[in-house]
Amino acid sequence: MMEFGQEPRDRSFPELLAAYADGELDAADRARVEAWLAEHPEARAAVENQQRLSRRNRKLWKAAAPLGPSESNWARVFNQVQDVLDAPRPAPPAPRGRRHVVRFAAGILATAAAAALAIHLTPPKADLPSVGPLEVATAAEVFALASDADVDVISIDDRDAAALVVGKPPLPATATVVLAAAGDVDLKGVQKAADGMLPKADMNAAGSAPMIIAPMAGR
Amino acid sequence: MVAVTAPPADPHAGHLPSDEQLLARHAAGDRSALEELFRRYRHPAYRVAHRLLGNEADALDAVQEGFVKVLTHLAAFQGRSSFKTWLLRVVSNAALDLGRQRKRRTVADPVAGDGRAENDAGPLVWDDPGLGLERSDLRRLIDAALTKLPEPQRQTFVLHVDADLSYREVAEVLGISIGTVMSRLYYARQKLRAHLAPLV
Numbered sequence: 140m141m142e143f144g145q146e147p148r149d150r151s152f153p154e155l156l157a158a159y160a161d162g163e164l165d166a167a168d169r170a171r172v173e174a175w176l177a178e179h180p181e182a183r184a185a186v187e188n189q190q191r192l193s194r195r196n197r198k199l200w201k202a203a204a205p206l207g208p209s210e211s212n213w214a215r216v217f218n219q220v221q222d223v224l225d226a227p228r229p230a231p232p233a234p235r236g237r238r239h240v241v242r243f244a245a246g247i248l249a250t251a252a253a254a255a256l257a258i259h260l261t262p263p264k265a266d267l268p269s270v271g272p273l274e275v276a277t278a279a280e281v282f283a284l285a286s287d288a289d290v291d292v293i294s295i296d297d298r299d300a301a302a303l304v305v306g307k308p309p310l311p312a313t314a315t316v317v318l319a320a321a322g323d324v325d326l327k328g329v330q331k332a333a334d335g336m337l338p339k340a341d342m343n344a345a346g347s348a349p350m351i352i353a354p355m356a357g358r
Numbered sequence: 359m360v361a362v363t364a365p366p367a368d369p370h371a372g373h374l375p376s377d378e379q380l381l382a383r384h385a386a387g388d389r390s391a392l393e394e395l396f397r398r399y400r401h402p403a404y405r406v407a408h409r410l411l412g413n414e415a416d417a418l419d420a421v422q423e424g425f426v427k428v429l430t431h432l433a434a435f436q437g438r439s440s441f442k443t444w445l446l447r448v449v450s451n452a453a454l455d456l457g458r459q460r461k462r463r464t465v466a467d468p469v470a471g472d473g474r475a476e477n478d479a480g481p482l483v484w485d486d487p488g489l490g491l492e493r494s495d496l497r498r499l500i501d502a503a504l505t506k507l508p509e510p511q512r513q514t515f516v517l518h519v520d521a522d523l524s525y526r527e528v529a530e531v532l533g534i535s536i537g538t539v540m541s542r543l544y545y546a547r548q549k550l551r552a553h554l555a556p557l558v
Contacts (some may be wrong), residue, residue, distance in 0.1 A: 153540075153541060153544040154537055154544055155540070156539030156544060157540045157541075157544035157547065158540050158548075159527065160394040161518075161525070161543070163374070163524065163525045165505060165542075185548070188546050188548060188551040189543075189544065191551065192519075192547040192550055192551060192554075192558065193547075194518060194519040194522065199558065200519055200520070202493050202496055202497075203496050203497045203500050204405060204520075205404075205405065205409070205414070205417075205495070207401065207404065208414055211398060212414070212418060216400075216418050216422045217393065217396050219422055220392075220396065220422055220425045220426055220429070221381065221389070221392065222429065223426045223430075224392075224426065224429055227531060263521055266422070298463055334462045346413060351497040
């Protein structure tokens, strides 16, 4: 059997044969394939394979089609779709950082409302943030905190490792960990948590680096 | 490069409200518009989901999830593709996700059980009365062969054959080039044919 793709000029012929079998080629390409097939009769079997399983073989696909659901099952599905659409929508989640870099263990997370650290989302800022008096943030503007016990780092680029700051949060385990890149946040202020711990934030990292902020014991 | 024929014209054009009109009516609170959209696309969505999942219950779950996701994210859709191709993209992805989560139920080989197909000499075709192949058996054999394909080939093949999408539409649904559609279909069929050769 002819091995397609051995000749550079013929590299597209497998694709062309599929389209030929499906009737998806225009007249010029159809003629091109037919001329090529006339010179390569050994490729006829491949064309036949394509044609047998082409969607143009309506008889086959009609016979192999699944039986449709009953009208009562359709009605049930439609009603469920409608119920979901009619249900009140939850508030959109807070923005997240590069979740592909760090993955979480099941875990502990802090409610935004209880967070001791308020970080306001603003456009990226080049300079290191200063830590000043706490500004009151709305719930939607507050990032949750995570500790090193809350996350499993599955993989991370070396250049990002220094940006990870983890610690022990003094917060209840309720909400969702939110990761932010350093460039995503502008630190407006922090305050000590009830146990006297202060958070540490590494904002030196590149704007795309992941950042987890949590109070660090003894800092 | 390869030119492909244009997709067929919308058979509903000029006779029934367009998808865009139905979506606008749905957004305005017209519940009948949603039902009409659902009726219009439930069958291709179901065929795709069923072929990828192999059973009605899971397929209906994928269809439901697809409609919900599409209709709750209409702002992300509008103007970027047709409703049909977007829905089929979401449904097929939902079906693949469900399949991974639930582990596809084992597809029994109804013919190999008695060795009939394996041992028959000579060419056999699926509608050969002598073979006695039932419609459901044929479907299960094709479904089983499809599970042996890499996921991108399987999704491409099913969208083309079961949703009756043109190459251009499949490319749009999957965000790939038409050449990639051609290539995936070619190799998918070659592999399917190797598995189904005595029957199809």
